[in-house]
Amino acid sequence: MQASEAEKPRIVILISGTGSNMVAIAEAVKAEEIDAEIVGVISNRPTAEGLEKAQAMDLHTDLIDHTLYASREEFDHSLIRMIEDLKPDVVVLAGFMRILTADFTRYYEGRLLNIHPSLLPKYQGLNTHQRALDAGDDIHGVTVHFVTEELDGGPNAIQAIVPILDIDNAQQLQQRVHEQEHIIYPIAVKWFCEGRLTMKGNEALLDNKVLPTTGVQLNN
Numbered sequence: 001m002q003a004s005e006a007e008k009p010r011i012v013i014l015i016s017g018t019g020s021n022m023v024a025i026a027e028a029v030k031a032e033e034i035d036a037e038i039v040g041v042i043s044n045r046p047t048a049e050g051l052e053k054a055q056a057m058d059l060h061t062d063l064i065d066h067t068l069y070a071s072r073e074e075f076d077h078s079l080i081r082m083i084e085d086l087k088p089d090v091v092v093l094a095g096f097m098r099i100l101t102a103d104f105t106r107y108y109e110g111r112l113l114n115i116h117p118s119l120l121p122k123y124q125g126l127n128t129h130q131r132a133l134d135a136g137d138d139i140h141g142v143t144v145h146f147v148t149e150e151l152d153g154g155p156n157a158i159q160a161i162v163p164i165l166d167i168d169n170a171q172q173l174q175q176r177v178h179e180q181e182h183i184i185y186p187i188a189v190k191w192f193c194e195g196r197l198t199m200k201g202n203e204a205l206l207d208n209k210v211l212p213t214t215g216v217q218l219n220n
Helices: 020-030 049-056 072-084 102-107 128-134 170-193
Strands: 010-015 037-043 061-063 090-093 112-116 139-146 156-163 197-200 203-206 216-219
Touching: 010 020, 010 049, 020 037, 020 049, 020 170, 037 049, 037 072, 049 061, 072 102, 090 170, 112 170, 128 139, 128 170, 139 170, 156 170, 156 203, 170 197, 170 216
Parallel strands: 010 037, 010 090, 037 061, 090 112, 156 216
Antiparallel strands: 112 139, 139 156, 197 203
């Protein structure tokens, strides 16, 4: 029997920019590939294109401008209050360009997901595509992981591997990685909303089985 709307897992998505991963997840929800409800899309930037995209999809949106707060801690505490008003089961970082405080990550530990454009633990932080090219790597990719206090260091849920071609520059590689983001993020959110993807200690589990440090890997 289909769960009623009130019983469906509640998703809050945080964005800072174009919101392309938010759209991919929202489209999967609309297509009933993810049996859940997106109860809010929150941006820390007033000019984020993703806000208009969310509104066009009839999603509830909120703005919390980080430049109006005196400290990172003050901002994060206000963000927690805004998120909690929406009573989420999972919080999804979809291009949310803020380093979150330990208080925030502890509060949502086990129900906070992020996507990062590298095969973590390689290339934490920024400029991942150029760094992979500079290192002469044969493969690159993208990872969905649980968020912990360690930046880009939480347990991995799923990765998509993208081969690096001889002709690649950073922009070309980024585009192919970006395409895979829109595939694996909805998968991870679906698993979480179905209760299949969980975090215990510093490990990710799928169907109660501990995943390898890479998470599930998809080859392209």
